[in-house]
Amino acid sequence: MSRRPELRNVAIVAHVDHGKTTLVDALLWQAGAFAAHQKAESSSERVMDSGDLEREKGITILAKNTAVRYRRVDDPESREVVINVVDTPGHADFGGEVERALSMVDGVVLLVDASEGPLPQTRFVLRKALQANLPVMLVVNKVDRPDSRIDEVVQETTDLLLALAEDLLNQGADIDLDQVLEMPVIFASAKAGMSSRSQPSDGGLPDGDMTPLFDAILDAVPAPSGDPDAPLQAQVTNLDASPFLGRLALIRIHNGTLRRGDQVAWINKDGNTSNVRISELLRTEGLDRQPTEEAHAGDIVAIAGIPEITIGDSLVDIDNPVPLPPIHVDEPAISMTIGINTSPMAGRVKGAKVTARALKDRLDRELVGNVSLRIEPTERPDAWEVQGRGELALAILVEQMRREGYEMTVGKPQVVTRTVDGKLMEPMERLTVDIPEEHLGAVTQLLAARKGRMETMSNQGAGWVRLEFLVPARGLIGFRTKFLTETRGTGVQSSIFEGYEAWHGPIEQRTTGSIVADRAGQATPYAMLGLQERASFMVEPGSEVYEGQVVGENPRNEDMDVNITREKKQTNTRSATADVYETLTPSRKLTLEEALEFASDDECVEVTPDAVRIRKVILDSQERFKVAARRRREGR
Numbered sequence: 317m318s319r320r321p322e323l324r325n326v327a328i329v330a331h332v333d334h335g336k337t338t339l340v341d342a343l344l345w346q347a348g349a350f351a352a353h354q355k356a357e358s359s360s361e362r363v364m365d366s367g368d369l370e371r372e373k374g375i376t377i378l379a380k381n382t383a384v385r386y387r388r389v390d391d392p393e394s395r396e397v398v399i400n401v402v403d404t405p406g407h408a409d410f411g412g413e414v415e416r417a418l419s420m421v422d423g424v425v426l427l428v429d430a431s432e433g434p435l436p437q438t439r440f441v442l443r444k445a446l447q448a449n450l451p452v453m454l455v456v457n458k459v460d461r462p463d464s465r466i467d468e469v470v471q472e473t474t475d476l477l478l479a480l481a482e483d484l485l486n487q488g489a490d491i492d493l494d495q496v497l498e499m500p501v502i503f504a505s506a507k508a509g510m511s512s513r514s515q516p517s518d519g520g521l522p523d524g525d526m527t528p529l530f531d532a533i534l535d536a537v538p539a540p541s542g543d544p545d546a547p548l549q550a551q552v553t554n555l556d557a558s559p560f561l562g563r564l565a566l567i568r569i570h571n572g573t574l575r576r577g578d579q580v581a582w583i584n585k586d587g588n589t590s591n592v593r594i595s596e597l598l599r600t601e602g603l604d605r606q607p608t609e610e611a612h613a614g615d616i617v618a619i620a621g622i623p624e625i626t627i628g629d630s631l632v633d634i635d636n637p638v639p640l641p642p643i644h645v646d647e648p649a650i651s652m653t654i655g656i657n658t659s660p661m662a663g664r665v666k667g668a669k670v671t672a673r674a675l676k677d678r679l680d681r682e683l684v685g686n687v688s689l690r691i692e693p694t695e696r697p698d699a700w701e702v703q704g705r706g707e708l709a710l711a712i713l714v715e716q717m718r719r720e721g722y723e724m725t726v727g728k729p730q731v732v733t734r735t736v737d738g739k740l741m742e743p744m745e746r747l748t749v750d751i752p753e754e755h756l757g758a759v760t761q762l763l764a765a766r767k768g769r770m771e772t773m774s775n776q777g778a779g780w781v782r783l784e785f786l787v788p789a790r791g792l793i794g795f796r797t798k799f800l801t802e803t804r805g806t807g808v809q810s811s812i813f814e815g816y817e818a819w820h821g822p823i824e825q826r827t828t829g830s831i832v833a834d835r836a837g838q839a840t841p842y843a844m845l846g847l848q849e850r851a852s853f854m855v856e857p858g859s860e861v862y863e864g865q866v867v868g869e870n871p872r873n874e875d876m877d878v879n880i881t882r883e884k885k886q887t888n889t890r891s892a893t894a895d896v897y898e899t900l901t902p903s904r905k906l907t908l909e910e911a912l913e914f915a916s917d918d919e920c921v922e923v924t925p926d927a928v929r930i931r932k933v934i935l936d937s938q939e940r941f942k943v944a945a946r947r948r949r950e951g952r
Contacts, residue, residue: 319539320614322395325568326537327402327417329441330427331434331810335457339427339506340382340403344602346509346526347384381420381554381566381616383600386530397534400600400616404441415645416627416687418444420553420568420616423451423537426473430456430464430503430518433472436748436812443480446491452477453500453536455529460505463778464518470501500536502529542613547633548572548580551640552625553616555685561596561620567631568616570640574631575610582622583630583639591634595621627687645687648703649743649789649813652710652912653727654679655699659922659931660836660862662723668925669722672698678717689713699725703732705813707793711909718908718923726921729912731790734816741816743789746771749799750782750808758802759783766791767820787811788820794913826916829875830930831868833861834937837881841900847878853903854930855880864935866919869904877937906930 328336381402388394402417418424424445428434434442445452454473456466477499481491503522504511511529512522522528554566574580576597582590598605598618611617619631630639656672657663663670669678679691679700690703704710707729714726734741747768751759760770760783768785776782792811799807831851833839841857853868861867861880870876906914911921911928918940922929934940 318543318613319541320612321397321539323398323400323540323614324423324533324537325400325402325421325540325614325616326423326425326533327404327414327421328425328427329404329414329417329445330457331429331432331437332405334427334429334432335506336427337403339425339455339457339504340401342506342509342526343384343399343401343529344382346530347386347602381600382603383616384602386534388531388534389527399530399533413688414441415444416553416643418448418450419551419643420566421450422540423453423533425453425455425533427455427457428469428473429461430459430466430469431461432750432808433465433469434476436746436810438473439476439480439746440812442477443484446477446480446484446496447489449490449492451495451536451538453502453532455502455504455511457504457506459503459516460508460519460521462519465777466503466515466518474499500532502532504529540614542569542571544571544573544612546571546613547636547638548574548631549633549638549640550574550631551643552627552629552631553643555625555627556618558620563623563625564598564618564620565622565625565629566616566618569611569613571613572633573610573612574617574619576608579634581632581634581637582625583632583637584624585626585628585642587639589637592622594619626684643687646705646813647732648688648690648705649732650706650710650729650793651692651701651703651732652729653694653699653920654702654714655694655696655725655727657723657725657922657924659725659865659929659935661860661922661924661929665721665723665925667721669720675722675724676700678720678722682713686713707912708909711912714923715908718925718928721925723924726912726923728915728917728919729793731788731793733819736816740819742819744814744817745787745789745792745811746814747785747787747792747809747811748782749785750776750780751803752806753779753781755803755807756781756783759799759807762795762798762802763787763791766795766823786814788817788823789813790825791820791823794825797910797913826914827873829870829873830866830916830919830932831870831880832875832877832932832937833863833865833867833880834877835879835881836860836862839867839880840883842884843878843880843882844900846882847880848901851876851878852901854906856903857900862931862935863937864932864940866930866932869914 330336381400383398383400385396385398387396402420404414404417456469459466477496481496485491502511503515505521508521509526510522511526512524513528516522549571550567550569552565552567556564558564576594578594579591582592597608599608605618628643632638656675657670683689688705692701694701731742763785766787768787770785772784774782799809839855839857839859839861844853844857851868851870855861855867867880908928911930915921915930918933919930920933922931
């Protein structure tokens, strides 16, 4: 096995919003990847967040890679090194992307906020990196924040690293403790494009550009190893598409050499082998992909010519077909039912895709690139159970489909349970919340009602407290909105999957009821004025409603059927007094995520390209009454 000193493969991992994509921007800028005209256009852009949803939400959803060239500044005679950088999502719901990224690289740059410190996703990615025996390098980012606490954050991260290493050692894993203890630390402000090996004062800027970070990557991340003369072994870790070349597969070559035009053996996830030809071979240069003639062991390249190739497949030598082990991804914890739109307003959007076949084809296409997703059949032929890591991941999928012109009915998110030794087990989440001290009692009470168990509580200074809870995953469905209400929008919460525990019993999700339209028609201001003392509305005056549609929220814990289409009776009698003008309270406009959180067990969400509506699963009020009465008699 030989090493390639002119190459490094590294992944940048961190909790959400700790600055990964901004750091990649800073590396690209210093390496000269932007042309002069691009610099003016991209001065405040996160270049790697190329999707519309990624830019809107300010988070990374898909793992992406880039490549920069770097030569040591203090040694002009040194060899130029190509650094392949993989930017990964920071949200726990997209953990499947992180697991794929770690299979491509030889080292990890762990980014931690200088104020917030290590959070749940930090624990998750660190555990995965240690399990893969990858060297870890710590970058303390945002050191120029006024509330930064650099010493404490470095100590907290080191303690977490050692605790995880000890835990894995007890489980029989092979961990290099010397490598863990010698973790290099770089202090950076990615937004300012500055870094240093020496620690600045809290709130101060580092004293250099990104050179110390580049040098530390070359020192801490080993060069990839592999035998370029051995039989070919490469694995697909990501997918992309080109309007000219069709499907592109991003591969990491572990052994051998791959050339454009080669005939190779393709082994899919079922173990079936086919001989295929590599029609195009592309190497990443900055933000572009350039054609190349050959790639060797350690390279990360894109190939074209295999339309049906998927993530985890192997490309091997025809005469010696030895596949690589499949990429392991953690099991999903949350599910929701997605089916065709069955509401009275279905099919009203011109050009919308409404058929079960179109919906199933789109879900099958999502399976190709999303390794953490599962799709199971249901009792109905026009609905499917979609399982994923969390609410956000499934909501992002539904939002993408909505923007592509699909209409569907989405059920309330549920947890994926399992039975072990005859006991029903449910997924647990480790929840971390940062809140002002004055909201401590309200948040603790909110989580206690959702079967939360407090693990730790620490004072962060400046009037802020950090709490850690173990909570059943179903207890967090619909938690975010109430949490923000209780903390007046100041609280920050994040969670990560923490294993399975025995079923914790019933959890009350909502303490309010729904206002339900009892007939079809147009919502009138007159009817809404008469009802607004008892309800808050989710529909605008003049909008069309149908029987069974949820049009508002009832403060009491019961549903209320109302006539929201009632009009003021007109008479020929002249009124002695002029009409009194009244103000109608503005309606709440729910986003898709808020609608999924709000929906109760007997409700679902109608999603169309133009609207998101909450409705009852059974639209007819008489039929709903009969079903509710039957359940009460059966003791449910």
